[in-house]
Every structure is written in C-alpha cells, then in structure tokens.
Amino acid sequence: MDGPFATAFSLIASGDAALMQIIGLSLRVTLSAVLLACLIGLPLGAALALARFPGRGAVIVMFNALMGLPPVVAGLVVYLALSRSGPLGSLALLFTPTAMIIAQTLLILPIVVSLTRSVVEDLWAEYREQLLSLGAGRLRAVPTLLWDGRVSLLTGVLAGFGRASAEVGAVLIVGGNIAGHTRTMTTAITLETNRGNLGLAVALGIILLTLTLTLNAAAWGAGEWAKRRLG
Amino acid sequence: MTAAILPLELRAMGYAVGAAALLSDITLTIPAGRRLMVMGANGAGKSLFLRLCHGLIDPTSGQRIWADGSARPAAQAMVFQRPVLLRRSVVANLDYPLALTGMAAQERRFMIARTLDRFGLKDMADRPARLLSGGQQQRLALARAWAMRPQVLFLDEPTSALDPSATRIIEKMVAQFSEDGITIVMTTHNLGQARRLAQDVAFLHSGRLIERARAADFFVEPQTAQARAFLAGDLIW
Secondary structure, eight states, rough: OSSHHHHHHHHHTTTTTHHHOOOOOOOOEEEEEEEHHHHHHHHHHHHHOOOTTTTHHHHHHHHHHTTTOOOHHHHHHHHHHTTSSSSGGOOOTTSSHHHHHHHHHHHHHHHEEEEEEHHHHHHHHHHHHHHHHHTTOOOHHHEEEEHHHHHHHHHHHHHHHHHHOOOOOOHHHOOOOOOOTTTOOOHHHHHHHHTHHHHHHHHHHHHHHHHHOOOOHHHHHHHHHHHHHHO | OOOHHHHHEEEEEEEEEEEEEEEEEEEEOTTOOOEEEESSSSTHHHHHHHHHHHHHHOOOOEEEOOOOOSSSSSSHHHHHHHOOOSSSSSHHHHHHHHHHHTTOOOHHHHHHHHHHHHTTTTTTTTTTTTGHHHHHHHHHHHHHHHHHHSSEEEEEEETSOOOOOHHHHHHHHHHHHTTOEEEEEOOOOOOHHHHHHHHHHHEEEEEEEEEEEEEHHHSSSSSSSSHHHHHHHHOOO
C-alpha cells in the first residue's frame, strides 16, 4: 500500500522524530498562548462586565470585532513590534517560539475577553444583590463569578485553543517556519504540501484533527458532567 | 461581640427613580429583638423597603441611621424570595460569607459544623447547592444567613415559592431566629403567615408607610381604610 495516507500512518505509528518535534512545539506555543490569554483575559473580561465607565461600549465593540482579527494581521503587528527597527527589536525575539506565543496570545485574547465579559455579565445580573448582601463588593465578586461561570468559560477557552492551533498566518510571519525551531503543525502542512511531501502533511492533519476532536469531546463531557453535578 | 446596630432609625426615607417616587417619607424606628412584618399590596414598595434598609441600595432622600453609626453594618443578613446559591457544595456556600469576613479557617469549620447541625443539612453537606429542592435551597439560604451571626435578618417573601410543608419549616426557623434574639424584618403577602409570625406590623400603601401597629391591634382593628380593605381581601378569598 502506497500514497500519502499510508505514509502518514506509518509516520504516526513509528513516532517519527521530526513529526514529534513539530507536534511538541505546536502544543507548547498554543498552550502557552492560551494560558497567557486566560491570565490576562479572564480578569479583564470580568472587570469589563462589572465596571461602568465612559467608553465602555466602545471597548466591548472593539474586543468583539477583534475576535475576527485575521491571523496574518496579528502576525504583522507583532512582526513590526519585534523587528530589529521596531520598539521591541532589542529583545531579539523575532523568529523564536516566544514571538509565536505573543502573536497567538493576541489572537486568542479577544475571544477570552469577550466571552468572559458576556458570561460574567449574565451571572452578575443574577448574583449581584445576593453577593452584596453577603458582603462581597464588586472587586471581590470577580473571582466568585469567574469560578461560578467556570463551565461556560471553558467553552471560550477552548474556542481560543481551537483558533490558535488552526491558524497559520501569525506563526508563519513571526516564527519564520524554521525547521526544528519554529515549525508548527500548520506551517509544516503548508510547506510540505507545496513541496509535494504529502505524507507528512497528511500525518500532521490527522493529528491536528484528532487533537481538536479530543479536546472538544473532553470539554463537552466536562460540561455535561458539571450540569448534572453542579446544577 | 460587635456593637449593637439596632435600633435602625429611618428618617423621612424615600427612593425615587427620575420623577417617580417609589417610596416616600418613611419615618420608622426598628427596635431590637422584635419581629416586624412589612405588609401591603403588590407594588406597595415592600421589597424596595427591605433593600433600602439592608443597604443594597441607598435612599435618594431622607436618612437611614444605624445605632452603631456605620453606613452599612456587617451584622445583618437577607434571605431573598428566590435565594441565589453559588454553584458549589452546601458547605462551600456556608463558607463563602464567613471567609469574606476574614474569619480564620478553623473557626469557620466550627461555625459550619454547628450550622449544618442546627439546620439539618448534615447529610447534604457535600451536595451541590443548586441541585437541592426549592425548600432545601431556602433552608440553606437561612442557614447561610444564620452563620453570619446577624443582629437583624431581612426576609423578602421567603416562602412565596414554596409548598405548605416547606413553608412551615421556614416559618419555624424564622421563629427560632427570633428566639435567639435576632431581629426579624420580613415581607409577606400571606396573611396567615403574617398572623403567625408578626409582633409588629408596618403597612405600606403606594410607597408610603400609612400604618404602624402592634400585630394584635393591627389584625383586630386596623386604623386605615386601606389596611381594612387589605385584610378584608383575605376573608373574601
């Protein structure tokens, strides 16, 4: 049996070193970006839900709009910031995994912020009087609402992960697709397909799909469990 | 022991949204240790009255003066018509307000154990609060309020969503709170319940306090035409 699928399966089955290296880097970059985006986005989204200030509507619209930010544009922005003549050029981060993490964080952040804002705003409407009565002010309510909204928030985090693991544009521009250094699953698929090296491309495609499927199944299961268990 | 926060003195307290006065000119002293039923028809302003007293909102006119001089004393609690329980276990729900006061973990555990015991919640300690029945949820809300060791407890129609047996349980608990020396301020439009629990009555009509009396007098001989009509409505039904 020959052809790209056969090659793909034998690559996966044999645990090909180059393949594993690419998968490892992709996971490292995307998971780091998700983590960073959550660290910034969860409190920021919650604050945006509870705070009242002039221009709040504009900020919300901006984050909603940024959910559709094209990855190549995010890549370009980070590229300009990190390039030698850019404001952060002295850090020499361009074409490193760190640069890719920054670019993907930028991509995921609006999703996390917008979803958190909407979840927390709904919860706050329900909890406001009770929390004030129990002695929790707005600031103290933030962690409470984030925790009580954990199941819904997981969906947002997952959407962020999905977006980051699927995009090519941002990591390609700021990472440069350097073999063994900044090559991720998506950039490798692009390159190997162009080269006609379909086996590796298909292998990566299968793994990418499996990963997304597994994560979504896990999140769905967690949501169902929580509904039954937590009410 | 913290300073006594009661009596609560309301001086010409009012609340308006724009030009619409929802409550006006409420002058009333709520003394310690009694059960006050706030009565009146739907829309008379009963819930709003409780929220103003409890400090969830501030009056737009007049004053709300606690005996300890603070703007919003901590030694008060409120039970809502539909209690909001956190999406956590029964124990975590009891722990939440105690942790907010900065109580040490050991003392909190002791207080929670006492509360579970007293309110018969021991066998559901680890159950998710949101999955309890309506009556159990309200019982937990009362337990949570009790654990906060309030001097005054506000209750906003705590049994209106409950069946008669759950209602009886809640009423019994309210009576026990009262025996512990906790001042009760409660709204209800269940006249039977008001008769069972009231020591004093404040009767609201269209956002004004038009009658304030001892329960014994109010139910026998209301002074205003509106209160008479309100009480008569009960007989007609």
